Amino acid sequence: MKIVLPVAGNGLRLRPYTENVPKCLLPVAGKTIIDWIVEDSLGLNPVETIFITGYKADAVDSFLKKRPSWGATRTVIQSNPQGLGEAVSLALPFVDDDEPLLIILGDTLFEADLSILNNMDENVLYTYKVEDPRRFGVAVTDSTGRISRLVEKPQEFVSDEAIVGIYYIKDSRVLKESLKYLMDNNIRTKNEFQLTDALEMMIEKGCKFRTAPVQKWLDCGLAETLLETNARVLNRNDNSATINIPGVKVIAPCYIGKNVKISNSTIGPNVAVGDGCVIENSTIADAVLWDGVKVESKTLNNVIVHE
Numbered sequence: 001m002k003i004v005l006p007v008a009g010n011g012l013r014l015r016p017y018t019e020n021v022p023k024c025l026l027p028v029a030g031k032t033i034i035d036w037i038v039e040d041s042l043g044l045n046p047v048e049t050i051f052i053t054g055y056k057a058d059a060v061d062s063f064l065k066k067r068p069s070w071g072a073t074r075t076v077i078q079s080n081p082q083g084l085g086e087a088v089s090l091a092l093p094f095v096d097d098d099e100p101l102l103i104i105l106g107d108t109l110f111e112a113d114l115s116i117l118n119n120m121d122e123n124v125l126y127t128y129k130v131e132d133p134r135r136f137g138v139a140v141t142d143s144t145g146r147i148s149r150l151v152e153k154p155q156e157f158v159s160d161e162a163i164v165g166i167y168y169i170k171d172s173r174v175l176k177e178s179l180k181y182l183m184d185n186n187i188r189t190k191n192e193f194q195l196t197d198a199l200e201m202m203i204e205k206g207c208k209f210r211t212a213p214v215q216k217w218l219d220c221g222l223a224e225t226l227l228e229t230n231a232r233v234l235n236r237n238d239n240s241a242t243i244n245i246p247g248v249k250v251i252a253p254c255y256i257g258k259n260v261k262i263s264n265s266t267i268g269p270n271v272a273v274g275d276g277c278v279i280e281n282s283t284i285a286d287a288v289l290w291d292g293v294k295v296e297s298k299t300l301n302n303v304i305v306h307e
Contacts, residue, residue, distance in 0.1 A: 001047065002047055002049070002091075002101055003048075003049045003103075004049075006084060006105060007023070007034065007052060007060060007106035007107075008054025008081055008087060009081075009106075010055040011023030011026075013221055013222050022053075022055050022056040023106070023220070024107070025060070026220065027288055028109070028226060028230050028233060029234045029237050030237045030272050031237065033109065037106060038067075041114060042070065042071075043114065047099075048071070048073065048074055049073050050073075050094060051064070052077075052090055054081055076090045078090055083192025085179055085192070085194050086192070086193045088103055088195055095176075097172055100168065100172065101169040102114075102167070103169065103195070107165075107219075107220055108220060109218040109220060112212070112214035114166075117168050120168060120170065121170065122208045123167075124209070124212050125147065125163055125168075126164050126165075126213070127162055127163055127164060128161070128213070129160050129161060129162070131160075136162035137151065137152045138158065138160065138161055139159060141211060145210055146210050147209040149200065150163070150200050161211055162217075164214055178201040179193070218233065223304055226304070227286060227303075230270065231269075231270035234272065235253045237255050238252055240253060243256055243262075248262045248264070248265055248266075254267055254268040254270070254272070257273050257277065260275070260276065263279070263280050265280065267285075269286070270285065270287075271288075273289045274290045274291035274292065274293065276291055277291070277295070279296075280295070282295045282300065283298075284298075284300045285302075287300050287301065287302065287303050290307070
């Protein structure tokens with residue numbers, strides 16, 4: 001199996017935090033977004049993980065050199081982004097026709113059982129049940145549990161299973177053919193080559209798809225949702241019990257990075273503190289502090305501090 005992670009986006013909705021850092025490298029709960037995604041997928045023992053980069057591509061290249069434990073990795077630049085379909089197509093020359101492929105979008109976190117894919121003989125789209133399907137692309141299933149069609153933002157109810165951005169493709173050859181057909185014939189939706197259109201073509205050709213559930217689907221696309229995700233993921237990386245400093249109160253869950261100096265302060269709940277931070281005479285809750293931040297005599301709540 002090979003894994004493809006499209007991370008080329010410029011993260012405009014997360015400015016100013018993405019002015020110098022690609023969105024996938026933003027810190028959440030003591031790790032980067034991409035750390036969480038890749039580490040959750042390593043149990044599948046991928047032959048290679050392919051990153052589709054674009055904005056701040058050099059930063060991703062440098063970051064991957066610090067992650068030798070991830071095994072074989074490759075970056076492919078999407079120099080002129082024209083949709084997710086085009087992004088995925090750039091990885092396909094490095095995927096054999098009979099080689100399973102797992103595509104994971106690099107802007108959301110999730111909790112899901114990926115281990116089922118080790119013995120899966122069909123294509124799988126992971127989904128999450130939502131209250132208002134009109135905001136999402138959804139998978140419509142038949143009586144056998146297989147996907148019969150995909151519908152983008154249905155205004156009338158057809159399904160509440162939203163497609164979350166985790167796609168397991170067993171029929172890699174047919175995906176290649178479908179994306180090539182879209183691009184050769186300049187078939188676009190909203191002026192972009194859409195992966196969903198290729199998947200719909202695969203279904204029409206008889207490829208079997210079914211859904212698998214995610215237990216949590218966590219957005220990192222806006223500052224407020226990134227903070228919400230930080231709070232929900234921190235319990236997986238909470239080291240607050242290891243902090244014992246006189247005059248310092250740490251309220252779980254929190255992550256405190258390396259070489260952090262804290263004095264006369266209250267930290268937490270839901271705070272991630274990056275490496276090398278200095279915090280003095282302050283109260284901080286529901287926050288993310290990047291590496292090297294200094295906070296002195298402040299009360300911070302529901303903020304991202306990046307300098």
